[in-house]
Amino acid sequence: MNTATLRQTRRPKVNLAVIAPVVALVVLVLIGIAMNPNFLSFANVTNVLARSAFIGIIAIGMTFVITSGGLDLSVGSMAAFVAGLMILVMNLLTESMGGGLPVILIGIALALFAGLAAGFINGILITRAGIEAFILTLGTMGIYRSLVTWLADGGTLSLGYEMREMYRPVYYGGIMGISWPIIVFAALAILGEIVMRHTAFGRHCAAIGSNEKVARYSSVAVLRVRLMTYVMLGLLVGIAVVMYVPRLGSASATTGLLWELEAIAAVIIGGTLLKGGFGRVWGTVVGVLILSLIGNLLNLTDFVSPYLNGAIQGVVIILAVVLQRNTGTAR
Amino acid sequence: MRKTLIATTALIGMTAVPALSETIGISIPAATHGWAGALNYHAERTVERLSEANPDLEFVLTTTSDPGQQVSDLEDMVATRNIDALVVLPFESEPLTGPIQRIADSGVWVTVVDRGLTQEGIEDLYVAGDNDSFGRTAGEYFAETLDEGAKVVVMRGIASTVDNERVAGFESAIEGSGIEVLAMDHGNWNRDTAFNLMQDWLSRFPDIDAVWAADDDMAVGALAAIDQAGRTDEMFVVGGAGMKEMVDRIRNSDPTVPVNVTYPPAMISTAIEMTALGLTSGAPVSGEFIIASELITPENAENYYFEDSPY
Numbered sequence: 330m331n332t333a334t335l336r337q338t339r340r341p342k343v344n345l346a347v348i349a350p351v352v353a354l355v356v357l358v359l360i361g362i363a364m365n366p367n368f369l370s371f372a373n374v375t376n377v378l379a380r381s382a383f384i385g386i387i388a389i390g391m392t393f394v395i396t397s398g399g400l401d402l403s404v405g406s407m408a409a410f411v412a413g414l415m416i417l418v419m420n421l422l423t424e425s426m427g428g429g430l431p432v433i434l435i436g437i438a439l440a441l442f443a444g445l446a447a448g449f450i451n452g453i454l455i456t457r458a459g460i461e462a463f464i465l466t467l468g469t470m471g472i473y474r475s476l477v478t479w480l481a482d483g484g485t486l487s488l489g490y491e492m493r494e495m496y497r498p499v500y501y502g503g504i505m506g507i508s509w510p511i512i513v514f515a516a517l518a519i520l521g522e523i524v525m526r527h528t529a530f531g532r533h534c535a536a537i538g539s540n541e542k543v544a545r546y547s548s549v550a551v552l553r554v555r556l557m558t559y560v561m562l563g564l565l566v567g568i569a570v571v572m573y574v575p576r577l578g579s580a581s582a583t584t585g586l587l588w589e590l591e592a593i594a595a596v597i598i599g600g601t602l603l604k605g606g607f608g609r610v611w612g613t614v615v616g617v618l619i620l621s622l623i624g625n626l627l628n629l630t631d632f633v634s635p636y637l638n639g640a641i642q643g644v645v646i647i648l649a650v651v652l653q654r655n656t657g658t659a660r
Numbered sequence: 661m662r663k664t665l666i667a668t669t670a671l672i673g674m675t676a677v678p679a680l681s682e683t684i685g686i687s688i689p690a691a692t693h694g695w696a697g698a699l700n701y702h703a704e705r706t707v708e709r710l711s712e713a714n715p716d717l718e719f720v721l722t723t724t725s726d727p728g729q730q731v732s733d734l735e736d737m738v739a740t741r742n743i744d745a746l747v748v749l750p751f752e753s754e755p756l757t758g759p760i761q762r763i764a765d766s767g768v769w770v771t772v773v774d775r776g777l778t779q780e781g782i783e784d785l786y787v788a789g790d791n792d793s794f795g796r797t798a799g800e801y802f803a804e805t806l807d808e809g810a811k812v813v814v815m816r817g818i819a820s821t822v823d824n825e826r827v828a829g830f831e832s833a834i835e836g837s838g839i840e841v842l843a844m845d846h847g848n849w850n851r852d853t854a855f856n857l858m859q860d861w862l863s864r865f866p867d868i869d870a871v872w873a874a875d876d877d878m879a880v881g882a883l884a885a886i887d888q889a890g891r892t893d894e895m896f897v898v899g900g901a902g903m904k905e906m907v908d909r910i911r912n913s914d915p916t917v918p919v920n921v922t923y924p925p926a927m928i929s930t931a932i933e934m935t936a937l938g939l940t941s942g943a944p945v946s947g948e949f950i951i952a953s954e955l956i957t958p959e960n961a962e963n964y965y966f967e968d969s970p971y
Contacts, residue, residue, distance in 0.1 A: 376859045380856055577852070581877075
């Protein structure tokens with residue numbers, strides 16, 4: 330009798346916790362439908378999904394970093410720097426090679442490599458030199474931001490017209506109206522979910538974040554796994570940049586500003602614990618969509634003064650997390 | 661007797677030469693964003709031109725990336741280069757008011773550019789852009805070109821005095837014209853924010869006749885979104901500040917980008933030229949010189965296109 334009532338009261342609580350982000354997302358969608366008939370139009374839905382892709386792709390990597398007890402504040406600046414570097418090199422190559430597909434392929438390869446290298450530098454310094462992730466990535470955040478300002482000479486780096494036209498379809502093109510950023514985001518999300526749930530690597534991340542000592546005694550290669558999470562995040566930043574550059578064909582000192590905080594917020598809204606030990610990639614995807622939808626809804630309506638956009642976002646972030654805290658202790 | 665006379669004349673001649681030559685110190689912010697980059701470009705160009713035209717003039721040009729460094733630069737200029745005039749764009753008004761006042765008190769001519777000091781009456785000449793006119797010129801173009809009942813959207817910058825003055829000017833210019841402002845929101849002078857904002861407005865409003873983007877970086881983002889939605893023929897976009905790419909499109913009579921409004925970084929040239937004029941000719945140049953924002957049209961676009969400028 331006693332256990333039966335306990336179970337009855339506990340079960341809906343746990344369910345609510347797991348689906349809290351989904352509930353928030355559904356509520357936002359319903360508000361959107363009520364407020365503007367164009368909300369569900371194909372164009373609006375694809376716009377929101379495509380613009381979510383940059384932060385979404387980064388947030389997938391961030392989920393692994395946070396799950397294993399780490400943090401990376403440098404991703405926004407890193408994205409700006411990689412984008413700047415990519416544009417600069419592509420413009421130089423266009424001069425010497427005369428443009429064409431090879432230049433784009435080299436540009437993409439460079440962006441992926443630069444992201445990977447930047448992630449490796451973060452990871453190696455955190456794991457081998459033993460610097461706090463928060464402080465180290467705060468440092469590299471400043472470094473990458475300055476580097477892109479320096480590369481751009483304070484202005485904006487723009488891809489040459491010819492290359493921009495050729496590279497454009499990577500953001501605007503797609504299969505059956507679904508643009509490439511959406512497809513790549515979806516594919517990476519599924520891949521990320523599989524890695525997190527069904528591989529040793531995913532379980533090692535959670536084990537390290539939960540209790541590093543126990544993980545080490547359980548013969549988990551703690552340093553290698555943590556290094557891998559930063560390298561993976563760097564590579565994903567590179568992929569996000571490959572999708573981002575063809576959109577406007579430019580990068581400046583303001584590119585990727587605050588992306589790191591949006592990515593971290595999305596991860597936490599999605600149910601991953603900030604202190605590590607538990608993470609879920611599908612939750613992160615929902616978190617990213619929630620953040621994008623708030624901005625989208627505020628632009629689609631005159632419901633609140635634009636001065637208060639940030640306040641609305643803040644309230645939704647806090648609410649989404651509060652809904653889950655009930656489970657945090659239960660678990 | 662004769663020898664001494666020659667020697668004396670020679671001596672007078674020697675001291676007279678440095679007295680004839682005047683030194684102008686110029687202190688401006690480093691190129692940390694597009695507009696400041698163009699400021700540097702125009703300052704260098706003007707110094708080059710004036711040095712050639714006027715061999716008696718000497719220039720000391722420094723660029724700084726923070727107020728503290730600017731103060732040190734100013735002190736160095738006075739101590740080691742003995743400047744006769746100073747042209748300064750204060751990095752921040754508050755911390756530089758004191759140091760500039762001390763320089764002015766020592767008898768150096770002071771020209772302040774764009775950012776005013778917190779105390780009045782320090783500078784001899786004040787040269788600045790006009791934010792109200794920046795908004796009003798765009799608004800007047802809208803009022804003239806658009807029919808009554810036309811629908812427009814307005815993209816504002818980062819919430820600030822500059823932005824408020826610009827929007828107030830725009831609103832007063834379109835008052836009574838029957839133009840309907842569908843929406844007004846902050847694009848934060850940022851391409852990406854402007855792109856997302858414009859995408860959402862395009863979903864929300866089936867009819868938009870014009871966009872005032874209040875800055876060319878935002879205009880770039882708005883244009884990309886309009887292009888993506890395939891609604892380029894439906895509306896025009898007016899940015900501001902005279903970015904090279906925009907002026908080029910106006911020059912080529914692009915119907916989507918018909919005009920632009922200046923907030924010229926070349927105002928530094930005005931300030932240097934006027935200071936030099938006052939020093940060398942004695943023509944009175946003290947007072948305030950407010951540069952109105954001008955409308956760039958396909959007819960005059962050539963005058964606003966600077967091939968080598970970074971902006």
